[in-house]
Amino acid sequence: xxxxxxxxxxxxxxxxxxxxxxxxxxxxxxxxxxxxxxxxxxxxxxxxxxxxxxxxxxxxxxxxxxxxxxxxxxxxxxxxxxxxxxxxxxxxxxxxxxxxxxxxxxxxxxxxxxxxxxxxxxxxxxxxxxxxxxxxxxxxxxxxxxxxxxxxxxxxxxxxxxxxxxxxxxxxxxxxxxxxxxxxxxxxxxxxxxxxxxxxxxxxxxxxxxxxxxxxxxxxxxxxxxxxxxxxxxxxxxxxxxxxxxxxxxxxxxxxxxxxxxxxxxxxxxxxxxxxxxxxxxxxxxxxxxxx
Amino acid sequence: xxxxxxxxxxxxxxxxxxxxxxxxxxxxxxxxxxxxxxxxxxxxxxxxxxxxxxxxxxxxxxxxxxxxxxxxxxxxxxxxxxxxxxxxxxxxxxxxxxxxxxxxxxxxxxxxxxxxxxxxxxxxxxxxxxxxxxxxxxxxxxxxxxxxxxxxxxxxxxxxxxxxxxxxxxxxxxxxxxxxxxxxxxxxxxxxxxxxxxxxxxxxxxxxxxxxxxxxxxxxxxxxxxxxxxxxxxxxxxxxxxxxxxxxxxxxxxxxxxxxxxxxxxxxxxxxxxxxxxxxxxxxxxxxxxxx
Numbered sequence: 001x002x003x004x005x006x007x008x009x010x011x012x013x014x015x016x017x018x019x020x021x022x023x024x025x026x027x028x029x030x031x032x033x034x035x036x037x038x039x040x041x042x043x044x045x046x047x048x049x050x051x052x053x054x055x056x057x058x059x060x061x062x063x064x065x066x067x068x069x070x071x072x073x074x075x076x077x078x079x080x081x082x083x084x085x086x087x088x089x090x091x092x093x094x095x096x097x098x099x100x101x102x103x104x105x106x107x108x109x110x111x112x113x114x115x116x117x118x119x120x121x122x123x124x125x126x127x128x129x130x131x132x133x134x135x136x137x138x139x140x141x142x143x144x145x146x147x148x149x150x151x152x153x154x155x156x157x158x159x160x161x162x163x164x165x166x167x168x169x170x171x172x173x174x175x176x177x178x179x180x181x182x183x184x185x186x187x188x189x190x191x192x193x194x195x196x197x198x199x200x201x202x203x204x205x206x207x208x209x210x211x212x213x214x215x216x217x218x219x220x221x222x223x224x225x226x227x228x229x230x231x232x233x234x235x236x237x238x239x240x241x242x243x244x245x246x247x248x249x250x251x252x253x254x255x256x257x258x259x260x261x262x263x264x265x266x267x268x269x270x271x272x273x274x275x276x277x278x279x280x281x282x283x284x285x286x287x288x289x290x291x292x
Numbered sequence: 293x294x295x296x297x298x299x300x301x302x303x304x305x306x307x308x309x310x311x312x313x314x315x316x317x318x319x320x321x322x323x324x325x326x327x328x329x330x331x332x333x334x335x336x337x338x339x340x341x342x343x344x345x346x347x348x349x350x351x352x353x354x355x356x357x358x359x360x361x362x363x364x365x366x367x368x369x370x371x372x373x374x375x376x377x378x379x380x381x382x383x384x385x386x387x388x389x390x391x392x393x394x395x396x397x398x399x400x401x402x403x404x405x406x407x408x409x410x411x412x413x414x415x416x417x418x419x420x421x422x423x424x425x426x427x428x429x430x431x432x433x434x435x436x437x438x439x440x441x442x443x444x445x446x447x448x449x450x451x452x453x454x455x456x457x458x459x460x461x462x463x464x465x466x467x468x469x470x471x472x473x474x475x476x477x478x479x480x481x482x483x484x485x486x487x488x489x490x491x492x493x494x495x496x497x498x499x500x501x502x503x504x505x506x507x508x509x510x511x512x513x514x515x516x517x518x519x520x521x522x523x524x525x526x527x528x529x530x531x532x533x534x535x536x537x538x539x540x541x542x543x544x545x546x547x548x549x550x551x552x553x554x555x556x557x558x559x560x561x562x563x564x565x566x567x568x569x570x571x572x573x574x575x576x577x578x579x580x581x582x583x584x
Contacts, residue, residue: 123507143505172505185493186506190513192549193485198568199545200538201477211575213435213464214478215415219577220512221482226573229566233558240553246492247550253491257484258539261532266525274521276490281518283503285511 001025002163006063006085007032008056008078010043012126013095014069015134018048020167023136033059035070043131060085065163068094073234075102079109079117086113091156091163093120097183097231099147099176101238118160119147121179122169129228140168143286147176170286184242189250191232192243194225293317294455298355298377299324300348300370302335304418305387306361307426310340312459315428325351327362335423352377357455360386365526367394371401371409378405383448383455385412389475389523391439391468393530410452411439413471414461421520432460435578439468462578476534481542483524484535486517 005021007014010032021027032049033056034040040052053059060066060082070078075096086092092110096102099119106117124142126133144164148157161171174182201207236243260269297313299306302324313319324341325348326332332344345351352358352374362370367388378384384402388394391411398409416434418425436456440449453463466474493499528535552561 123505143507145505181498182502182505185496185499185502186510190489190510193489193546194513194572195565195568196546196549197482197485197542198571199549199564200542202567202571203545204477204541206473207477210474210477211571213415213437213474214575215435215577217516218478218482220515221486222572222575223512224509225568225571227565227569229562229569232565233562236553236561237556237558240556244550244553247546249495250489250492253495254485254488254539257488257491258536261528261536264529264532266529269528270521270525272491273487273519273524275494276487276517277519277521279490279494279503279517280486280514283506283514285507 002027002065002091004028004063004065005030006053006060006066006082007049007069008034008059008067008082009069010034010039010049010131011069012129012131012133012138013122013124014067015043015046015048015131016124016136016138017067017069017095017167018043019134019136020139021163024167026163026166027065031059031063035074039131043134046131046134048131048134056081057085060090064090066090066092068092071231071234072096072098072102072238076105076109079106081109083110083113086110086116088113088116088153090116091159092117093160095120095122097121097187097235098238099145099179103147103149103176115151115153116156118152118156119149119176120160120164121145121147121183122164137168139164141286142169144169144171145179146171146173147179148173149176180239181242181245184239184246188235188239188243189246191224191227192236192247193250194222195232198222198225294319294357294383296320296355296357297322298345298352298358298374299341299361300326300351300358300374301361302326302331302341302423303361304421304423304425304430305414305416306359307335307338307340307423308416308428308430309359309361309387309459311426311428312431313455316459318455318458319357323351323355327366331423335426338423338426340423340426348373349377352382356382358382358384360384363523363526364388364390364394364530368397368401371398373401375402375405378402378408380405380408380445382408383451384409385452387412387414389413389479389527390530391437391471395439395441395468407443407445408448410444410448411441411468412452412456413437413439413475414456429460431456433578434461436461436463437471438463438465439471440465441468472531472534473537476531476538480527480531480535481538483516483519484528484539485542486514487524490514490517 018030029050031051033053043049122144297319310322321342323343325345335341414436
């Protein structure tokens with residue numbers, strides 16, 4: 001049980017965390033801060049936060065739990081802004097989709113208090129952002145990846161795991177590197193490919209006419225191409241090295257399939273498609289418990 | 293109104309066509325043939341066909357309407373097998389996802405009766421194939437593209453359009469080339485990319501571990517990678533030239549995005565993602581009526 005959550009960033013992710021903690025009676029009060037005063041005000045009207053702070057530092061003053069839920073590119077400035085309000089006893093977490101870069105930002109921003117920071121990535125979200133879509137059940141049944149480093153305080157890691165479990169999430173722990181390479185493969189690269197695919201269509205004179213004929217396969221394949229441009233710009237740059245490595249692996253596979261088509265090698269092509277199809281048919285979402 | 297439908301291929305597509313015609317009282321009887329006798333038998337048990345023929349030729353004898361619903365690679369042999377049963381008055385259609393290759397197969401297979409063939413591609417389907425999933429409503433509200441050529445009999449084109457409209461489909465007409473380039477762009481290339489993406493994951497030692505962390509974005513992006521290997525092998529080979537052209541356009545777009553990432557050009561990357569995201573957000577399925 002925590003006395004005060006200092007919430008920096010009162011959007012979908014932060015707001016849902018506050019609501020989940022309140023519903024589970026895990027926190028007594030929530031003090032929130034957002035860059036935009038109207039967001040903070042809105043969060044207070046909706047009962048997501050109990051008090052609005054005029055700065056990030058004031059939001060964390062007196063808090064024993066802090067959640068940073070801002071775009072990853074704003075991480076370092078946020079950590080620096082709250083440093084003097086953090087003690088060794090304060091549990092600080094984030095919700096970013098990339099981990100190595102946020103950890104470096106925390107190391108520079110929090111300095112002596114870096115050991116209080118437990119990096120976290122809840123694998124949850126919605127098509128629509130904003131505190132008005134915040135949902136106490138957003139994290140229930142979803143995976144949360146914690147990526148502590150050598151200097152992270154063990155007690156904080158344990159409290160973080162207990163807290164996420166208490167709001168219904170399934171907690172996994174791995175290194176920041178393992179996290180970033182896995183998410184480059186299964187999330188960041190698919191977004192890059194979907195953006196490139198739409199961009200390839202847009203570059204053609206007949207592109208608009210083509211789109212008028214697109215059906216359900218196109219709809220699902222490109223759904224992630226409608227993602228938020230600022231957020232995805234930040235993710236692709238923050239995890240650039242791993243994403244580019246994954247893109248190389250994809251290009252080798254595409255080269256091989258195109259070579260089979262060019263050679264008219266019907267049996268190799270069928271085998272390759274059958275392997276891909278079989279792997280996808282066997283996949284089930286959220287099987288990560290084996291990693292725990 | 294037709295007297296007899298000769299149905300070659302009693303699977304999902306062919307079976308659904310027969311059921312739709314029966315429900316709309318557009319045909320008096322359906323005689324079916326499938327390569328596998330058990331499929332034909334099953335189709336008869338389910339009431340999809342009224343009589344089972346022991347050969348494709350016998351299925352079309354006496355038919356005033358013929359539907360070829362076989363894998364595209366089997367088209368030429370099928371057209372050749374039924375040629376002597378077809379007259380100038382018989383309306384012959386197919387349901388293939390590629391058109392130029394099927395038209396060439398029909399030209400060689402049907403010879404003097406080629407003018408009876410109206411190439412058709414209903415943009416409909418299900419995750420599951422087989423006559424047991426045949427559905428009288430499969431084509432209702434979906435688009436059907438007709439791609440006649442110069443020697444196609446005009447009267448047959450008009451009867452084909454009337455027939456598809458009568459079972460609730462929306463009929464578009466375009467050249468085979470326009471069809472194949474559009475579907476290379478919005479359907480065949482996405483399948484190739486989804487197969488390549490799964491194959492790229494499979495090639496990595498940590499691939500299986502990565503998959504355990506995949507979420508809803510991955511699920512939708514890769515859904516089409518579970519497609520039928522034989523069907524997609526045939527489509528990718530039949531429309532190879534257009535698919536490879538579309539792959540080039542995609543590669544140029546991917547090159548550009550990767551270059552922005554490598555250069556750390558945050559503003560160009562955001563603009564490119566915003567353009568892709570905006571285009572996808574504005575897209576709505578089935579807006580092809582403007583092409584009619």
